[in-house]
Amino acid sequence: MNPNAKTKLIGCAAFGLGDLTASSQGSILSRSDFCPSVAILPGRPNGIILTGEQANASREHSGLPWPPEAWIKQGDHLRRVPIFSAWRSLVEARDRHIRWEVGGGVSFSVARILADHIANLLISCQEEKEVPVTISIPDDLDEYGQESLLNELRKEFDRLNAHFKVSLLWRPVGAALAWLEEAGGDIMKKVVVERNPEDFFIVLYLGVDSIECVSFRIKIRGDKKGLYYVVPRRERPKRISPLAGYDWAGNVLERIVQANGEGAFWQALVSFPDIWETLAGRRLTRVDPPRIWGLEKSYSLWEPDANQLSAMISSAKCGPSEMLREVQKGSCKVNGTISCESSWPERIAAIIRERLNTHESGRLLGMIVCGPLTPPEPPSWLSSCFPELESRGLDTRGPWDLREANRLWMSPGETAIAQGCAIFQKRLLECQPTYLDTLPQYFLIVRENGGISPFPLVDQRDVEGGDEYNKTIKGKFKIEKNTRKVDIVISRHSSLEEVVNLANAFDELDRQLEVEVEGLSRAEASLVRHFVREPEDRYKALRSLESNRKEFGHFESAFKYAERFAALWYEIKEDHYSSNSQVSGQRDHLEPNDSQFRSLSFPFPIPAPDEMPVDLHMRIRPASGMAHLEIKPERESFLRGRPVFVDYRTMRPFHPEEFGGRGWPPLVELTPNPNPSIWVHMEGVVSALENPSISTDEFFALLNQVYDFFKSRKQYVSGDNSIRYLPVLSQDGVAGCLKGEEIVFRLSKVLQIHTEFMSLWDMNRVDKLLTRVTWLYGLTPENLLNQLRKGIPKDPKPRTLEAASRAIMAQPDLTSLFKSIVKKVHPQNNLVIQCIRASKNILSYRINGQNALNDDSANKLLDAVLKELRKYADQNNYEKKFFVSLSLLLYLLRYRKVDSRFLYPDSYKTKAIKNDLELYIKRMAPHLTPARMVDAKKIIKGIIDFLDFSGKLAILVPLARLSEH
Numbered sequence: 001m002n003p004n005a006k007t008k009l010i011g012c013a014a015f016g017l018g019d020l021t022a023s024s025q026g027s028i029l030s031r032s033d034f035c036p037s038v039a040i041l042p043g044r045p046n047g048i049i050l051t052g053e054q055a056n057a058s059r060e061h062s063g064l065p066w067p068p069e070a071w072i073k074q075g076d077h078l079r080r081v082p083i084f085s086a087w088r089s090l091v092e093a094r095d096r097h098i099r100w101e102v103g104g105g106v107s108f109s110v111a112r113i114l115a116d117h118i119a120n121l122l123i124s125c126q127e128e129k130e131v132p133v134t135i136s137i138p139d140d141l142d143e144y145g146q147e148s149l150l151n152e153l154r155k156e157f158d159r160l161n162a163h164f165k166v167s168l169l170w171r172p173v174g175a176a177l178a179w180l181e182e183a184g185g186d187i188m189k190k191v192v193v194e195r196n197p198e199d200f201f202i203v204l205y206l207g208v209d210s211i212e213c214v215s216f217r218i219k220i221r222g223d224k225k226g227l228y229y230v231v232p233r234r235e236r237p238k239r240i241s242p243l244a245g246y247d248w249a250g251n252v253l254e255r256i257v258q259a260n261g262e263g264a265f266w267q268a269l270v271s272f273p274d275i276w277e278t279l280a281g282r283r284l285t286r287v288d289p290p291r292i293w294g295l296e297k298s299y300s301l302w303e304p305d306a307n308q309l310s311a312m313i314s315s316a317k318c319g320p321s322e323m324l325r326e327v328q329k330g331s332c333k334v335n336g337t338i339s340c341e342s343s344w345p346e347r348i349a350a351i352i353r354e355r356l357n358t359h360e361s362g363r364l365l366g367m368i369v370c371g372p373l374t375p376p377e378p379p380s381w382l383s384s385c386f387p388e389l390e391s392r393g394l395d396t397r398g399p400w401d402l403r404e405a406n407r408l409w410m411s412p413g414e415t416a417i418a419q420g421c422a423i424f425q426k427r428l429l430e431c432q433p434t435y436l437d438t439l440p441q442y443f444l445i446v447r448e449n450g451g452i453s454p455f456p457l458v459d460q461r462d463v464e465g466g467d468e469y470n471k472t473i474k475g476k477f478k479i480e481k482n483t484r485k486v487d488i489v490i491s492r493h494s495s496l497e498e499v500v501n502l503a504n505a506f507d508e509l510d511r512q513l514e515v516e517v518e519g520l521s522r523a524e525a526s527l528v529r530h531f532v533r534e535p536e537d538r539y540k541a542l543r544s545l546e547s548n549r550k551e552f553g554h555f556e557s558a559f560k561y562a563e564r565f566a567a568l569w570y571e572i573k574e575d576h577y578s579s580n581s582q583v584s585g586q587r588d589h590l591e592p593n594d595s596q597f598r599s600l601s602f603p604f605p606i607p608a609p610d611e612m613p614v615d616l617h618m619r620i621r622p623a624s625g626m627a628h629l630e631i632k633p634e635r636e637s638f639l640r641g642r643p644v645f646v647d648y649r650t651m652r653p654f655h656p657e658e659f660g661g662r663g664w665p666p667l668v669e670l671t672p673n674p675n676p677s678i679w680v681h682m683e684g685v686v687s688a689l690e691n692p693s694i695s696t697d698e699f700f701a702l703l704n705q706v707y708d709f710f711k712s713r714k715q716y717v718s719g720d721n722s723i724r725y726l727p728v729l730s731q732d733g734v735a736g737c738l739k740g741e742e743i744v745f746r747l748s749k750v751l752q753i754h755t756e757f758m759s760l761w762d763m764n765r766v767d768k769l770l771t772r773v774t775w776l777y778g779l780t781p782e783n784l785l786n787q788l789r790k791g792i793p794k795d796p797k798p799r800t801l802e803a804a805s806r807a808i809m810a811q812p813d814l815t816s817l818f819k820s821i822v823k824k825v826h827p828q829n830n831l832v833i834q835c836i837r838a839s840k841n842i843l844s845y846r847i848n849g850q851n852a853l854n855d856d857s858a859n860k861l862l863d864a865v866l867k868e869l870r871k872y873a874d875q876n877n878y879e880k881k882f883f884v885s886l887s888l889l890l891y892l893l894r895y896r897k898v899d900s901r902f903l904y905p906d907s908y909k910t911k912a913i914k915n916d917l918e919l920y921i922k923r924m925a926p927h928l929t930p931a932r933m934v935d936a937k938k939i940i941k942g943i944i945d946f947l948d949f950s951g952k953l954a955i956l957v958p959l960a961r962l963s964e965h
Helices: 052-057 083-093 110-125 143-159 171-193 245-260 262-271 274-279 306-315 322-328 344-357 386-391 415-429 496-503 505-512 522-533 538-547 555-569 676-689 696-711 738-754 763-779 782-794 798-807 811-823 833-845 855-874 880-897 908-927 930-947 953-964
Strands: 010-013 020-023 026-029 038-040 080-082 099-103 106-109 132-137 165-170 200-206 211-222 228-233 291-294 299-302 364-371 408-412 436-438 441-448 451-456 462-464 469-479 485-493 597-603 612-620 628-633 644-646 714-717 723-726
Touching: 010 110, 010 171, 010 415, 020 110, 020 415, 038 052, 038 083, 038 110, 052 110, 080 083, 080 262, 083 110, 083 143, 083 245, 099 110, 106 110, 110 143, 132 143, 132 171, 132 415, 143 165, 165 171, 165 415, 171 200, 171 211, 171 228, 171 364, 171 408, 171 415, 200 344, 211 344, 228 436, 245 262, 245 274, 245 306, 245 322, 262 274, 262 291, 262 322, 274 306, 344 386, 364 415, 408 415, 441 612, 485 628, 485 644, 505 555, 522 538, 522 555, 522 953, 538 555, 676 696, 676 738, 696 763, 738 763, 738 782, 763 782, 763 798, 782 798, 782 811, 798 811, 798 833, 811 833, 811 855, 833 855, 833 880, 855 880, 855 908, 880 930, 880 953, 908 930, 930 953
Parallel strands: 010 132, 132 165, 200 364, 364 408
Antiparallel strands: 010 020, 020 026, 038 080, 099 106, 200 211, 211 228, 291 299, 436 462, 441 451, 441 485, 469 612, 485 597, 612 628, 628 644, 714 723
16 A cells, blocks of 8 residues: 555446555555455444455454354354455346345445445545545446435545545446557557547456456547547447356356355455456465464364466356355345356357457457456456457567557456546646546436327437436426326436336236247247236246146256336336246346336425326436436426426336236237147148048048148146146147157148149139138138138138138238128128128237228227127127127227227226226126126226236136136
8 A cells, every 4th residue: 555645537447356446646556465355234223334344353253263253154144244245236226215224223335335445445545535536336336226325425525524436337338438548649650540439349247246248349539639539439238248257266266165154255265365366367475474264163274275376277067156145145136147168268268259349340459358367368268269359459478458449358357446546637637638438328218199109308329438418308298277286207228219118017928929938939929928828826827837847858948038018018117036036946036127217206385287298308427326207397387497407216116007007908819739649640631642642532531630630729747747738830830849840841832732732622612612611821822811711801801800810910911801801790780790700810919910900980880899799798609709809899898009099098988888898897797607797707807907908918818717617
């Protein structure tokens, strides 16, 4: 430590190992050893948090077997907090408040723990307490975490009577600025000679809390003096880093400690430098006498063999340290590293290659490897990447301590990060360009025409680091007359498309039917969705899939997809799947997903006297916490002209369904039976059809067998011995297994051949052919599709229209089909059941089905199906036809995707429909069994909810069941 250092510009990197501050004059280390930094929490809420040398000297939860306060036990509360764990937990918390429990109902904000640690480092390294300071933060720290950290820093500086002027800077950006300070001139020359906007460089940070691999494109920016600078352009990370360096150390120490207990592990991880020195390629620091190592029931000497440590580090499998999780879980749940089959060196090399592959073109202008776990020379796993790096233009030859363009720069420790922070502060003060940042996207969610619409509050993609973005929206939004409050819903997403998808999750469910899932066939993906949809809740859905793992060639892919689909189906937006889950062990590593929607209700002291336009003012600064939104009424007399301040931290988590928006159901999916044995007989039928010399009678006899096979559902006994009846094909003609795929393809092909001269056949045979072969759905032969296209406009029989509804997929043909169906509507609004089923098939099977309707056809079908429902109710006929008609009523609501005014909740017609539905509930009770009545009531209430834009998916399974039986 250099106690005489006085600077006006300070950069700080304090991530828990080798923490330091830096200025243009050099670096000041916070401590001389190479052990992780810790904080000691008090046992009472108002106690003082110990950091720095005081924390290191404390015996509190040090892991020693004596004195009593030193001992630790699995699952107990922990008052010794590794700074690396505090950083990781703050990152993983995303936009939730995270605390560290110490027992007795006492806990401390993790942001406060970090603020105290940083403040101690700054105070101990600086005599001046009124200087600008830039503090480095992880690249994936959420705006909420930034805000929390800044607030806690202000409180701690006030307590210490220090007045540091704090800015935050992304960790990889700090390294980039330190490198560009010297390499920027060379890069500028290259840009002038050959400008390529795709050129980039890479920063690999090897840290204790996280391992980050980030790439930057470069931009040329000028200052007010006409000087030009090379600056990095940062992209927002899509997910948190999957690797944490402390898990690497933990994985190795678990093998060394084995049965010696958590305390022995804890000492070796937090109090001894050896594992960290070996990871960083340093020579081990030997002490004489050796360090005392407290084991569970005795003491020993800690004298690890350097070669053994190195070998174990190279072979350790990449994954979370289970022993570290167990030690910390009583105080704070930290997930850490995502497991994989690779070793740690292999996984880090893989993320370098993954990052390189995100840039299909452009030159690699340099690579920076930095952080406390960085060795002075390239390790073997980095050398294994040299061919790919060199092919993109990187010079990997030594020396590696030069900050030059097109070269590899190895910068052990936090020096580059801290120096980059000081450079950033200097450029800010001198009004020079710093870096370009991608702003987080904020959307105001409003209810329009019965649906949900997002309005972007940020329309500028890039902003200069350190600059504030401002936007004012005048008169776009209004407070309704007589309103006593304003409800505000904010969403944070990376794109408008993403927020629209989440706000309209049912549309996303439709898209899932066409999605390609890595590791799964289309039939397997459909089976995953079937297992997820059937149970009553998400937990049972995943348990069901677990019980049927033998149905999938790659179960891990199936389970991951099931988790994603279940989040949509059960409308649960979670950060992580619960660590206490009984399903397939520990599954904490879903894609991190913020609580993307937040709501705030702001009451007024008096109701708004008139409809009142309001102005919105938005401001946000990169790496400076949350955006600030103000809502100000245009009429200054209302609220005395005071704005309403929207504080994201005080907003509650919100799901779009609270806003309504569920105004139509998702598509129905026919999940094909995956059992290959059901195809044994059909294989013989197809072989017989492939005989070119079969007679007409033989052909139609075989065709009857085809019809019987494809029309009926087949029994499927799943892995948990439950019995289901599943269709043979999906609505697109996909079979549930490879054998079925082969047979149905052969069948479609041979039927195409046999029907080449179908136009010469008599119409009875043609009709018989159409009603049978269209059970192939999307694989119906082209000859038959052409026959349907010709016949649909010519007033075909209702059963032919129903056959066409199974096979036809293109929108122009569906439009023609609906026209023919509407022609079948009797002047008294009667509609035969075949036409009802045909209309329901189009709307429930085809993603573009509603687009084939227009206002006239939609309303005629609506009136007809309402008339049929009344007829069945008058006859006390609450059997299958009644529920098929209810299905059509429900799926006609998909026309709202075309016309949002269709059956608007407050319209007279909608209210009349809801009254009729309520009446049916009362009238049907004497005519149904108790069990059937429960389902029927649930279905009708559910349709009313959909009419009110608050529909739930729970009604779809019982509705399908009562429509089929």
